[in-house]
Amino acid sequence: GAGVSQSPRYKVAKRGQDVALRCDPISGHVSLFWYQQALGQGPEFLTYFQNEAQLDKSGLPSDRFFAERPEGSVSTLKIQRTQQEDSAVYLCASTLLGAGGWRETQYFGPGTRLLVL
Amino acid sequence: TQLLEQSPQFLSIQEGENLTVYCNSSSVFSSLQWYRQEPGEGPVLLVTVVTGGEVKKLKRLTFQFGDARKDSSLHITAAQPGDTGLYLCAGQISNFGNEKLTFGTGTRLTIIP
Numbered sequence: 390g391a392g393v394s395q396s397p398r399y400k401v402a403k404r405g406q407d408v409a410l411r412c413d414p415i416s417g418h419v420s421l422f423w424y425q426q427a428l429g430q431g432p433e434f435l436t437y438f439q440n441e442a443q444l445d446k447s448g449l450p451s452d453r454f455f456a457e458r459p460e461g462s463v464s465t466l467k468i469q470r471t472q473q474e475d476s477a478v479y480l481c482a483s484t485l486l487g488a489g490g491w492r493e494t495q496y497f498g499p500g501t502r503l504l505v506l
Numbered sequence: 507t508q509l510l511e512q513s514p515q516f517l518s519i520q521e522g523e524n525l526t527v528y529c530n531s532s533s534v535f536s537s538l539q540w541y542r543q544e545p546g547e548g549p550v551l552l553v554t555v556v557t558g559g560e561v562k563k564l565k566r567l568t569f570q571f572g573d574a575r576k577d578s579s580l581h582i583t584a585a586q587p588g589d590t591g592l593y594l595c596a597g598q599i600s601n602f603g604n605e606k607l608t609f610g611t612g613t614r615l616t617i618i619p
Binding site: 429 | 537539548549556594596598600605606610611612
């Protein structure tokens with residue numbers, strides 16, 4: 390596809406359920422980022438991959454959050470035992486290389502809106 | 507914890523008016539970006555400023571990076587309903603390598619026809 394796609398677009402989970410959110414980056418993009426955007430706030434960094442390697446996971450809020458990108462393309466963000474404070478929009482972004490700092494544009498997907506009841 | 511504070515948080519003005527949105531931090535950034543986000547979509551990059559004091563214009567939008575590279579502003583002239591959206595500033599600490607974005611708190615702009 391032409392852009393970053395994410396699925397599902399909406400997810401309602403009962404507290405305690407596990408969820409898996411998928412990101413398909415732009416084809417050929419090496420770097421992939423996950424951000425969490427709470428209602429009325431700006432996005433906050435969760436984790437970053439370069440190819441299949443997870444190079445930075447400093448933003449993951451707890452050990453209930455786990456991300457993977459096993460083949461260096463599609464990525465999955467998994468949240469175990471969801472809690473109400475996990476309700477947010479989860480955004481995925483990709484860049485072509487990831488070595489150029491601001492010179493490389495991060496292209497964002499539409500996000501997955503997660504609501505935990 | 508968000509290091510970039512935006513003001514105002516909400517702004518509702520009449521079509522044709524001018525407005526300024528501010529993005530402030532106590533940290534120095536190597537670059538500052540402005541994004542616009544529509545409901546149900548991800549942020550879309552508008553501009554990147556990298557030099558202290560830099561001014562960039564994009565049609566009716568003027569972006570400025572503070573001399574100390576700690577703050578930035580977005581000025582819109584003769585606002586139009588199509589300008590409605592969530593405006594986000596975002597900074598990067600490093601010039602190179604892979605750099606996560608540190609986003610501001612956002613300014614929700616509504617232009618009334």
